[in-house]
Amino acid sequence: MISSLAVVVFSHQQHWFGLESSFVRARGLCSLHRRNLPLVPFSALLPEVESDKKPLEPKEWLQLSAAKIGTGAGGDWLLGLAGEVDLLELPASCISILPPLLHERRLFSPIQALALYQGRLITLLNCHELAAMASKIDLDQ
Amino acid sequence: MTDSQLQQLLEERQQQDQDIVDVDEPVIKLVIFDLGQRHFAFAGHSVQEVLPGSEPVHLVPGMPASVEGVMNVRGDIVSVIRLHDLLQLSTAAGMPDKKATASILLGQGAGMHSGLRVDQLLDVVDVPESQIQPAPESLPDHLRPYVTGLLDFDGLAVTLLDLDAIFAAWLRGKG
Numbered sequence: 001m002i003s004s005l006a007v008v009v010f011s012h013q014q015h016w017f018g019l020e021s022s023f024v025r026a027r028g029l030c031s032l033h034r035r036n037l038p039l040v041p042f043s044a045l046l047p048e049v050e051s052d053k054k055p056l057e058p059k060e061w062l063q064l065s066a067a068k069i070g071t072g073a074g075g076d077w078l079l080g081l082a083g084e085v086d087l088l089e090l091p092a093s094c095i096s097i098l099p100p101l102l103h104e105r106r107l108f109s110p111i112q113a114l115a116l117y118q119g120r121l122i123t124l125l126n127c128h129e130l131a132a133m134a135s136k137i138d139l140d141q
Numbered sequence: 142m143t144d145s146q147l148q149q150l151l152e153e154r155q156q157q158d159q160d161i162v163d164v165d166e167p168v169i170k171l172v173i174f175d176l177g178q179r180h181f182a183f184a185g186h187s188v189q190e191v192l193p194g195s196e197p198v199h200l201v202p203g204m205p206a207s208v209e210g211v212m213n214v215r216g217d218i219v220s221v222i223r224l225h226d227l228l229q230l231s232t233a234a235g236m237p238d239k240k241a242t243a244s245i246l247l248g249q250g251a252g253m254h255s256g257l258r259v260d261q262l263l264d265v266v267d268v269p270e271s272q273i274q275p276a277p278e279s280l281p282d283h284l285r286p287y288v289t290g291l292l293d294f295d296g297l298a299v300t301l302l303d304l305d306a307i308f309a310a311w312l313r314g315k316g
Contacts, residue, residue, distance in 0.1 A: 100253045108203025121199035
């Protein structure tokens with residue numbers, strides 16, 4: 001029985017998101033080192049959270065592994081992040097499935113689950129879905 | 142009119158007796174509430190619990206505007222939605238659904254459950270089924286799929302809503 005889940009969490013416009021850490025291969029600063037992989041800013045993927053706010057330039061990247069991306073070495077790609085990044089061990093008891101009504105109506109298909117941890121809501125994302133979205137954006141550009 | 146106070150008292154008592162509900166008549170429990178400056182009700186079996194509107198609700202990004210967020214109900218994460226768009230109700234006048242009297246109804250229907258933000262809980266009552274009138278022909282088209290009847294409750298015109306139909310419509314992308 002799984003008692004906890006290692007999750008890389010990041011903030012974006014006052015919201016917290018999480019990715020299962022086993023999908024995250026590396027982390028780095030955009031200013032220092034940019035691997036030869038496609039970089040997609042998270043702000044380009046998420047529907048406008050708060051439309052009055054200008055998207056921020058990514059400061060960091062996470063190298064994510066996903067077979068569906070189809071571009072870059074080994075299907076890896078870089079997710080560009082403008083906010084804080086951290087690694088958490090989330091107790092399984094904090095993690096909930098997405099309520100069915102929200103699952104049906106979500107505008108952002110990678111949303112997979114929710115976690116309430118230390119008073120804050122963390123929206124857990126499906127890495128494969130995120131990669132699929134990223135690959136479309138990359139191809140469109 | 143009579144000048145005998147006793148007679149008058151007896152007449153009043155007789156009138157009161159006539160007003161007493163026949164206990165054998167089938168009754169339905171209703172949860173009556175205000176929403177968007179109108180009065181509505183759900184059948185009691187559709188509402189599991191009524192929570193204070195002040196309970197913290199966490200915004201979930203990437204959701205339609207009718208999703209207020211999620212709340213923690215004894216360890217379970219439960220969605221909280223607004224029905225204003227679906228029922229074409231006004232949310233003007235300084236977000237009345239956020240006022241101190243607001244409540245969150247935990248509703249269940251169409252095989253699922255969710256919190257529903259209402260402006261004010263008015264009452265939870267048992268009402269004789271005979272007092273519920275069928276929905277009139279003049280009902281606006283946007284309400285017709287969700288209304289099961291009308292009720293006069295203490296002089297208020299209350300519209301009875303079918304939560305199964307509301308959840309089903311909401312899932313189809315309405316509201």
